[in-house]
Amino acid sequence: xxxxxxxxxxxxxxxxxxxxxxxxxxxxxxxxxxxxxxxxxxxxxxxxxxxxxxxxxxxxxxxxxxxxxxxxxxxxxxxxxxxxxxxxxxxxxxxxxxxxxxxxxxxxxxxxxxxxxxxxxxxxxxxxxxxxxxxxxxxxxxxxxxxxxxxxxxxxxxxxxxxxxxxxxxxxxxxxxxxxxxxxxxxxxxxxxxxxxxxxxxxxxxxxxxxxxxxxxxxxxxxxxxxxxxxxxxxxxxxxxxxxxxxxxxxxxxxxxxxxxxxxxxxxxxxxxxxxxxxxxxxxxxxxxxxxxxxxxxxxxxxxxxxxxxxxxxxxxxxxxxxxxxxxxxxxxxxxxxxxxxxxxxxxxxxxxxxxxxxxxxxxxxxxxxxxxxxxxxxxxxxxxxxxxxxxxxxxxxxxxxxxxxxxxxxxxxxxxxxxxxxxxxxxxxxxxxxxxxxxxxxxxxxxxxxxxxxxxxxxxxxxxxxxxxxxxxxxxxxxxxxxxxxxxxxxxxxxxxxxxxxxxxxxxxxxxxxxxxxxxxxxxxxxxxxxxxxxxxxxxxxxxxxxxxxxxxxxxxxxxxxxxxxxxxxxxxxxxxxxxxxxxxxxxxxxxxxxxxxxxxxxxxxxxxxxxxxxxxxxxxxxxxxxxxxxxxxxxxxxxxxxxxxxxxxxxxxxxxxxxxxxxxxxxxxxxxxxxxxxxxxxxxxxxxxxxxxxxxxxxxxxxxxxxxxxxxxxxxxxxx
Numbered sequence: 001x002x003x004x005x006x007x008x009x010x011x012x013x014x015x016x017x018x019x020x021x022x023x024x025x026x027x028x029x030x031x032x033x034x035x036x037x038x039x040x041x042x043x044x045x046x047x048x049x050x051x052x053x054x055x056x057x058x059x060x061x062x063x064x065x066x067x068x069x070x071x072x073x074x075x076x077x078x079x080x081x082x083x084x085x086x087x088x089x090x091x092x093x094x095x096x097x098x099x100x101x102x103x104x105x106x107x108x109x110x111x112x113x114x115x116x117x118x119x120x121x122x123x124x125x126x127x128x129x130x131x132x133x134x135x136x137x138x139x140x141x142x143x144x145x146x147x148x149x150x151x152x153x154x155x156x157x158x159x160x161x162x163x164x165x166x167x168x169x170x171x172x173x174x175x176x177x178x179x180x181x182x183x184x185x186x187x188x189x190x191x192x193x194x195x196x197x198x199x200x201x202x203x204x205x206x207x208x209x210x211x212x213x214x215x216x217x218x219x220x221x222x223x224x225x226x227x228x229x230x231x232x233x234x235x236x237x238x239x240x241x242x243x244x245x246x247x248x249x250x251x252x253x254x255x256x257x258x259x260x261x262x263x264x265x266x267x268x269x270x271x272x273x274x275x276x277x278x279x280x281x282x283x284x285x286x287x288x289x290x291x292x293x294x295x296x297x298x299x300x301x302x303x304x305x306x307x308x309x310x311x312x313x314x315x316x317x318x319x320x321x322x323x324x325x326x327x328x329x330x331x332x333x334x335x336x337x338x339x340x341x342x343x344x345x346x347x348x349x350x351x352x353x354x355x356x357x358x359x360x361x362x363x364x365x366x367x368x369x370x371x372x373x374x375x376x377x378x379x380x381x382x383x384x385x386x387x388x389x390x391x392x393x394x395x396x397x398x399x400x401x402x403x404x405x406x407x408x409x410x411x412x413x414x415x416x417x418x419x420x421x422x423x424x425x426x427x428x429x430x431x432x433x434x435x436x437x438x439x440x441x442x443x444x445x446x447x448x449x450x451x452x453x454x455x456x457x458x459x460x461x462x463x464x465x466x467x468x469x470x471x472x473x474x475x476x477x478x479x480x481x482x483x484x485x486x487x488x489x490x491x492x493x494x495x496x497x498x499x500x501x502x503x504x505x506x507x508x509x510x511x512x513x514x515x516x517x518x519x520x521x522x523x524x525x526x527x528x529x530x531x532x533x534x535x536x537x538x539x540x541x542x543x544x545x546x547x548x549x550x551x552x553x554x555x556x557x558x559x560x561x562x563x564x565x566x567x568x569x570x571x572x573x574x575x576x577x578x579x580x581x582x583x584x585x586x587x588x589x590x591x592x593x594x595x596x597x598x599x600x601x602x603x604x605x606x607x608x609x610x611x612x613x614x615x616x617x618x619x620x621x622x623x624x625x626x627x628x629x630x631x632x633x634x635x636x637x638x639x640x641x642x643x644x645x646x647x648x649x650x651x652x653x654x655x656x657x658x659x660x661x662x663x664x665x666x667x668x669x670x671x672x673x674x675x676x677x678x679x680x681x682x683x684x685x686x687x688x689x690x691x692x693x694x695x696x697x698x699x700x701x702x703x704x705x706x707x708x709x710x711x712x713x714x715x716x717x718x719x720x721x722x
Contacts, residue, residue: 047142054391058399060439060453061148062494062509062548064089066141073659075181075675075713077188077213079135079163085630087548087564088145088509090586092688096186096216096708097229097258098130102688103145104511105544105568105585106158109462110488112148114162116250116298118315119152121339121365125464126472127690132254132294132319134233136179136192136209139166146492146511147457149435150405153361153385157457157490157515166205168241168248169198176721185711186227187281188213195721201242207235212283215259218709219683220702223280224691225272226259230283245302245309254294259286260323262476263694263705270699277328285328293320308348315341322371334371340364350393358388362407367463369416375470375479377416377424379463383409402438407431409460413467424467431487433458439494451496457515461485465519465537471529476694478529479521480536486517488539506551511544518542518572520583523642535644542582544570558597565590569637578641587635587648587687595626621661621668628655635687646703648687654679671717681710 047056047063056063064086076082080099084091090102101111113120115133122132141163148156169175180191189212196205211231215223232255239248264273278286295318303310316339323333345359362384369378389403408431415426439453468481492513499506519539527534546568553561566589570582599620631652638645659673683706685692692704 054399057443057449057498058393058441060399060401060441060451061437061455062088062145062451062453062496062511064143064145066143068139071138071140072671072715072717073657073673073675075183075657075673075677075711075715076135077183077186078130079133079138079141080131080161082135082138083141083143083161085591086143087550087566087591088546088568089143090589090688092127092584092690093686093707094128094130094690095224095227095229095258095261096188097213097227097231097256098128100124100127100130101161102584102586103143103159103161104513104546105570105582107584109155110158110459112152112156112160114152114160116165116252116296116315117300117313118296118298118317118341118343119155119363121317121337121341121363122292122294122319123321123335123337123367125462128258128260128290129321130256132256132292133163134207134209134231134235134252134254136190136194137165137207137233137235137252138163140164145509146453146494146513147435147437147455147490149407149433149457149459150387150389150403150437150455153405153407154383154409154431154433154458154460157459157488165235165237165250166194166196168203168205168239168246169196171198171201173198174721175719177717177719179715179717181713181715183213183711183713185708186213186216187283190231196237198241201240203237203239203241203246203248205235205237207233209233214281214283215278216708216711217280218706219681220697220700220706221272223272224261224705225274225278226261226286226288228283228286229256229258230285231256239300243304245304246300247302248300250296250298250300252294252296254292254296256290256292257285258290258292260288260290261691261694261705262288263691265695265697267698270697272705285324287328288323288325289328291320291322291324291331294318307351308346310346311344313341313343315339317341331371332373333375334369335376336368336370338366353393355391356389357403358386360384360386373470374416374418374423375468375472376463376481377413377467379411379413379467381409381411381463383407397443399441399443400439402436404434404436407433407435407458409433411460411463411466413463423469425483427467427483429461429466429483431460433460433487433489447499447501449496449498451494451498453494455492455494457488457490457492459488459490461487461519468537471532476532478532478534480524480534482537485519485537485539488515488517488519490515503555504551504553506549508547508549510547513544515542515544518582520639521644522579522583522639523644525642540575541573542571543573544568544582560593560595562595563590563592571637572639579639581637581639583639583645584688585635585637587650588633590631590633591628592631593626593628595624597622597624599623619663621663623658623660625658626656628657629653630655632684632686646692648685648692651682651684653677653682653684668719670719671715673713673715673717675713675715677711677713678709683709 091099144160148160174197176195192209194207215227217223235252237250276287298315301312319337321335322331341363343361347357365381385407387405391401412428416424435456435458437455442450468479496509521535524534548566550564570585634650635648657675662670694704696703
């Protein structure tokens with residue numbers, strides 16, 4: 001904490017004189033890096049996750065963009081944690097190292113994560129199975145909210161998270177960067193090294209990342225055994241960029257070794273019991289723990305044709321997930337998943353206001369059990385989908401789009417006998433889905449955009465939901481599936497209004513979603529299997545209503561006061577009070593930030609006004625300080641039957657942050673960021689934290705494990721060669 005008290009005043013003192021001069025000299029030129037104009041430029045960004053590349057202001061579906069600048073200035077332990085503050089986005093967490101995306105109250109296999117151009121397939125059905133992607137390799141993020149089955153097929157019912165890697169460099173460019181960060185609460189230490197280039201159209205890039213963290217702590221639990229983790233990742237890309245298009249081959253490797261937080265307590269003292277080999281400040285493994293390895297190879301091809309372009313992406317992924325309980329040398333649970341994905345699409349150039357696309361895509365999966373314990377059967381999966389979309393612009397104001405898609409999926413689970421007893425039966429299921437969407441955007445004038453979109457989503461049950469029969473150690477429960485589950489279908493309507501002006505920008509996004517055959521788990525009363533509480537999969541019809549609202553005031557130059565509010569009301573239809581609400585519904589959230597940019601000089605300003613303003617060569621540039629407040633309201637809309645969920649009280653978290661570019665001779669040599677989260681060291685439990693259902697503390701009467709306490713992050717980015 002002392003380091004924060006030293007660094008923040010230093011940042012302010014160093015900029016005080018320059019800030020006074022900056023107020024007098026700065027004119028409101030159209031500078032895309034200026035905080036004052038950032039909200040104006042956002043609408044001009046191109047989004048790729050909709051029906052072909054399009055400007056954000058022409059997108060009928062609700063899309064959020066997380067820019068490279070925002071990602072660099074954010075303190076997080078993984079990539080989902082980094083984007084979880086976006087309106088309408090939450091995370092289901094297991095400690096500090098594992099996060100699953102939740103979009104508008106829906107998660108698990110209802111959210112598709114795209115990485116390196118292909119859907120990330122890593123056994124995402126598990127509560128404690130995170131997204132196996134290196135945060136350091138992500139340059140920017142697109143978040144599609146609402147059914148996106150039209151472009152992505154089954155599972156994209158809640159939305160899509162698209163993780164973009166660093167774009168290839170321009171001809172003749174060579175770039176090398178290093179970054180490092182340290183977090184005080186769990187001792188997280190991370191670094192990333194990357195290099196990339198483009199020589200005569202031959203493009204290449206390489207990256208290596210390493211991260212380790214010991215157990216985190218909070219005011220009530222002290223250090224939390226099992227919350228430590230280690231992460232290591234690498235990426236290599238080789239390819240060619242030519243006038244005819246491009247062809248690139250990318251390899252990635254990701255290794256994660258997270259501990260398992262069991263939450264068991266001493267029956268007399270109420271303290272969390274330490275596992276074998278655990279030390280509070282230790283970075284090593286302690287039993288029990290998981291070992292996750294994810295390998296990926298992607299071949300990305302684009303061919304420019306006279307009237308459009310043809311794109312082909314082929315991907316292979318291997319996911320290996322092991323759980324070690326009794327010994328670090330012998331695994332009890334071992335899933336090995338192979339996935340082949342393919343996507344072929346043709347997109348026309350715009351003609352007479354029209355833009356058309358058509359494509360076919362799908363995947364093949366093979367999953368095997370290599371361990372001594374079993375949760376789901378070995379299985380095979382094959383699916384394909386064919387779709388077509390059309391976009392039409394009418395003058396300068398109207399954009400219309402829509403499309404249709406047909407999907408077919410086949411799953412086959414294999415029989416397994418465990419010690420002579422039938423554990424899994426042999427079975428097959430076939431699913432067909434017809435989905436589509438239609439929408440319109442009206443750019444009423446330079447300040448107002450009105451959006452309307454109606455989309456139908458589709459999701460087949462996964463193998464865990466269909467056939468689970470075993471102890472899920474990471475979820476601390478016994479799970480039972482049902483082979484009779486039907487496919488989910490949703491129909492969602494979105495209405496959005498955007499307002500942008502020189503001094504105020506605001507957004508309002510309303511949605512209503514009806515889901516038939518919604519699948520979820522519920523606890524079985526009075527049933528215990530092998531000492532674990534028993535949960536079973538079931539389904540029913542559901543409806544979700546909600547909105548995201550945001551407003552950003554910037555009445556004076558370089559000052560922004562932004563506020564967002566997100567709410568979702570997710571209910572099962574025709575149910576009594578204790579089974580009325582869907583499990584894992586995020587609490588309503590209000591986020592507020594006051595940001596002051598004390599000093600800013602764009603590169604164009606430096607170039608053209610250097611002689612008149614020599615202080616442009618000052619040590620600091622793009623200096624800002626910010627204060628934030630995240631308020632989570634009380635969540636009482638819970639699935640309370642059989643104690644499946646419990647209510648969560650409201651809480652507020654205060655944060656402070658600062659950042660700056662460091663310059664020598666007018667050349668940027670580093671970026672420095674300091675972020676203090678949960679500044680007041682609030683003891684709280686997020687409603688979507690799985691650890692809130694761990695054992696009760698018999699001394700205090702508090703149930704479960706609490707979230708991380710005060711955490712201060714120091715991050716340094718070094719452009720070695722640019």
